[in-house]
Amino acid sequence: MHNIAFQGRFWPTPMGELGLPESASNDFFFEDSQGKMYDERSPKKDGQVDSTPLGKKFQKDNWMKAAFINSDRNITVSMNYAKEIAGSASKGVELNTIINATGGIEGIVNGMDPTEWNPTTDKFLDITYDKNTVAMGKAAAKQALQAEVGLPLDPSAPIFGYIGRLEEQKGCDIMMEAMPKLLRQVPNAQVVILGTGKKSMEKTLERLDELSPNMAGVVKFSNPIAHYITAGADFLMVPSRFEPCGLIQLHAMQYGTVPIVASTGGLVDTVKEGVTGFHMGAMDPDGLKADDVDAMVDTCAAAAAVYGTPTYSKMSSTCIGQDLSWRKPAAKWEAVLEEMMYNSGYGKKNTVVTPKENLEGARTTIVSQGVRA
Secondary structure, three states, rough: OOOOOOOOOEOOOHHHOOOHHHHHHHHEEEEEOOOOOEOEEEOOOOOOOOOOOOOOEEEEHHHHHHHHHHOOOOEOHHHHHHHHHHHHOOOOOOHHHHHHHOOOOOOOOOOOOOOOOOOOOOOOOOOOOOOOOOHHHHHHHHHHHHHHHOOOOOOOOOOOEEOOOEEOOOOHHHHHHHHHHHHHHOOOOOEEEEEEOOOHHHHHHHHHHHOOOOOOEEOOHHHHHHHHHHHHHEEEEEEOOOOOOHHHHHHHHOOOEEEEEOHHHHHHOOOOOOOEEEEEOOOOOOOOHHHHHHHHHHHHHHHHHHHOHHHHHHHHHHOOOOOOHHHHHHHHHHHHHHHHHHHHOOOOOHHHHOOHHHOOOOOOOOOOOOOOO
């Protein structure tokens, strides 16, 4: 199970129409707290809020519930996300009780594709680089990024990048409120945001693009610019309200770019505070809160304060020096399958650690001021 927010909830359908016995209906039966069903013919509009009448329950079919009930093992894409979704109705999107009643769920952190995302072979970079030449390579990539998106050609400016969908789950509303404040607090900082998504957020990003010469908003999908940002930015922002695992922070670290992340889901398992990145704390799951905006500004400002110092160089080198491929996660998957199929391999999976656990012995090199735990 990747993202528990996408469950496959539909109005009840006779099991015969699905090629299933009618006895299977109990596995699918689900009463949820949502006031309405949305689909492609009647989508939910931006800002629309539905309230369910007091005591009203809606009977639906829930395909993920049926999957949990009929599975031999429940697995998701990070250890921390597994704890989150089993631990509360909010994070579990009303399926936490089902998860706990069907044996619980365990997490295996995703790996990333080191073929598509590899600074030593990246076809979009004029100068490729590795862990031994990361400083030189990122300097060249930074200049190319600034030229591509129209930022001032300033090698001393800390660049904060974002790549992804423009929506609330990704914390984009928080980020768009925070970035103007960051530029006032750190005048030489630069920001580049690449993404498409909700039309209202696309319009906000277009306005931000015109706000300052140090702000670049790119409202389109562009694989080349995504690679430019991954290599040329100094920091990659991931302010997600929830994030099952996340690949974008893995891509960033593979390129020696330091991630600044919300403390949720797989971001907790993959980014170690002060060693391979910065944590800004957990974001409110439901709305835009001033405390979250301030936390993002403060964390980015703390990151900017170490840019250009030996501390930043050490963090960048530690990021790019990790093995973030599927080699270790695949071994853990293999161990789980051995447990299920052959009743063996129980100790094997415990030898596979997450990127963060692999760094637990590393000394924290910075104590960030104003960053929430």
